[in-house]
Amino acid sequence: MISAVLIDVVNALGGVGLFLFGMIWLTDGLRGLAGQTLRNTLSRFTNTPLSGAVTGAATTALIQSSSATTVTAVGFVSAGLLTFPQALGIIFGANIGTTMTGWLATILGFKLDLGQITLPLVFLGALARLFGGARLPLIGTAVAGFALIFLGIDIVKSSLAAFQGIVTPTDFPQDSLIGRVELILIGALITVVTQSSSAGVIAALAALGAGAISLPQGLAMVIGMDVGTTVTAAIATLGGSTATRRTGLSHVIYNCLTGLMAFFLLSPYNALVGAQGLHLDSQIALVAFHSGFNILGVILILPFTGAFAKLVTLIVRDRGNALTAALGRQMLKDPNAALDAVVSSLDAVVKAQFEFLAKRLEHREATHDDTDRLREIGDAITELRNFVDGIPAMRSDDPAAARLVSVLHVIDHLGRLYFRCTQEQSLTAFSLDNRLRRLSAILRSLTAEAASATNLAATEARLNRVRRLLRAQREVYRTRIFGHATRRAVSGDTLGQRLDAARWLHRVSYHLWRIEHHMVTIHEGLAPASPRREAALDVMED
The missing domain is CATH 1.20.58.220 (Phosphate transport system protein phou homolog 2; domain 2)
Incomplete structure (x- = not known):
């Protein structure tokens, strides 16, 4: 019994690893295909924080990488092509764009179950990488990454399904004030370990589908996963340029404020989902909450982008050699x-x-x-x-x-x-x-x-x-x-x-x-x- 459980746990972790590799390959392929188009789009359509938010959300959803969008925005600020408030719009929008991974996984991975066609796609992607010209290897990388994402989801689903009836919502902190805080901390820890909020959301969706956690527990964990990305952002800015450090601090402050807002929305949202006559699939409800509080956070912060930028600039002063302040590892x-x-x-x-x-x-x-x-x-x-x-x-x-x-x-x-x-x-x-x-x-x-x-x-x-x-x-x-x-x-x-x-x-x-x-x-x-x-x-x- 113990050995069977251990095997299922290892398989689930392997599925998460495949998902992460898939995300990396998909992002690398799409970034390579986007090339200069990504940079031109970000610089051309980012005249205001609002247009920056829309552009940041769209490009992040397209290339499946908020970090790539953010790094490009930081480079533009360093080069003087964008102002810091304009770049903040991109950063806020990237938070919305990254929630699209949850929708992709829910609809294609959990509902349509694409796991059966993933291996042929991996084979086609490998052929494209081996025998392609200039752009075909990039397409092959993206296709293989796309396939690995759903192969990983399929493995996580099947592995966690074995825990149905063994691991139940009672094994996790309950839906109380203290329990929600504990669940948020668990979600944040998952993101810190995997370095990806998307991987945490996939794990929560799989656990929800297997009945291991309830929807209220999953909602609290998703908040933690969103907040947990701030740790990665903070670490990434250590020793960086002034623009990079300001970007990292902006990400931390914004995500913490958004997480606090989402915490107070838990009870109303649970009541809405549980309302009589409203038959909403629990996995759809989870990703809808994830996208919803991020969208609401952007809507609330955009009118105050200028003041927010001044606050961050006041906190993060220029340091080191002023001539090379734009440089960051x-x-x-x-x-x-x-x-x-x-x-x-x-x-x-x-x-x-x-x-x-x-x-x-x-x-x-x-x-x-x-x-x-x-x-x-x-x-x-x-x-x-x-x-x-x-x-x-x-x-x-x-x-x-x-x-x-x-x-x-x-x-x-x-x-x-x-x-x-x-x-x-x-x-x-x-x-x-x-x-x-x-x-x-x-x-x-x-x-x-x-x-x-x-x-x-x-x-x-x-x-x-x-x-x-x-x-x-x-x-x-x-x-x-x-x-x-x-x-x-x-x-x-x-x-x-x-x-x-x-x-x-x-x-x-x-x-x-x-x-x-x-x-x-x-x-x-x-x-x-x-x-x-x-x-x-x-x-x-x-």
């Missing part, structure tokens, strides 16, 4: 979201580097604040480089891969420009010669202008012209200064300082131009220059 799950955050940080670092250089060219002696600012810029470049190293590998034909190439070029030139800014001897040598002073003034003026320019293409063209001017002047100056040296007009040390200063101006102008060139490429979605072209330019400008 959580975004590495989505290369496009990670690149959005990187580009946002690049904009900030480029602006800071240009402003610093313009200031140093104007004031020859470095102050304590200058030293601190340069160190902050250097730390930001290092952090950017390390973050980019963590972005998952992409296919060569992926548009994001071309974007990443330009990002790497910018980081490389920022690092080399940073090194030039540490060369104090060259920065102080301009006062030794009137020509060097005039040339440095030209570079300073254009650098200051470039730091706040909005027309990147026009600025790049001007930087290129100055780069050519300084390259020509470097050769003219070199000839001129050697003429002075033959007449013993300058000492050997002074000669070396002036030549280094002229070379410094030319090399700095080159880095400024290439940084601006690649930023244009990034923002306008152009193809990056070939590595051979970049190498040739480096050799030519050395």
Whole structure:
């Protein structure tokens, strides 16, 4: 008897595992198929918190992943494409979209019983992955995931059916005030262990179908499962960017408030379902309650989205290096979201580097604040480089891969420009010669202008012209200064300082131009220059 029960328990757990694998594969396949469409939809139709909620619910229901929707929204906030209140709408809507899994499982898994056709679908999905082209493997992954979901449900159903009459609602906390709290805690624990509220809902539906729990007990557990997702959200934001941490806190506060509201709705809903003449299937009633209190929560919170966003912003302050506040390890799950955050940080670092250089060219002696600012810029470049190293590998034909190439070029030139800014001897040598002073003034003026320019293409063209001017002047100056040296007009040390200063101006102008060139490429979605072209330019400008 004990061994048979143990086998059924193990089988039920295996069914939950199959369901979770199915959800992962289905999500991966659908996300890959959606591709840029998902990002375009979220950015295009999220003008207000209300439209964000609708879009977030629809996209989450489509790709079966609230985390994918949320990560994309966080990336948009980090990149400045969405405001935080707009992203909150997406996050609220994602909570509604994730309840669609319960409806899918109830109607197709428990009512229509698709478990019998799942194995052929797994086989077809495997064939598509093995022999497909670009998109067919993604379709195969989604089909196999879809099949595993219902295979898992079928196994959970059959395993828990063996407990019918053995495990009854009396074995669980009863439908009292204390009992409801205990049931909510049980539901939250299930979600924390499985890392999926959907898996918990499936288990509750199966237990309800087997008569192991009553509908009131299942309703309380579902509330706990919804609240339990906040633990996952809170853990995921540890060490994340400011936008990620604000998103995680928003998720925690919102789900806890929604769970509290749902707790007070338990008695009225139980009375409604138990009303005479209303014959509502218990499993349908469970998923309807799950969707219903999430929809009601969104309706109630949307008018106060602005105030809610201000509260969260007040609680979660910016920390660490302000130049890289957009970066968060959580975004590495989505290369496009990670690149959005990187580009946002690049904009900030480029602006800071240009402003610093313009200031140093104007004031020859470095102050304590200058030293601190340069160190902050250097730390930001290092952090950017390390973050980019963590972005998952992409296919060569992926548009994001071309974007990443330009990002790497910018980081490389920022690092080399940073090194030039540490060369104090060259920065102080301009006062030794009137020509060097005039040339440095030209570079300073254009650098200051470039730091706040909005027309990147026009600025790049001007930087290129100055780069050519300084390259020509470097050769003219070199000839001129050697003429002075033959007449013993300058000492050997002074000669070396002036030549280094002229070379410094030319090399700095080159880095400024290439940084601006690649930023244009990034923002306008152009193809990056070939590595051979970049190498040739480096050799030519050395």
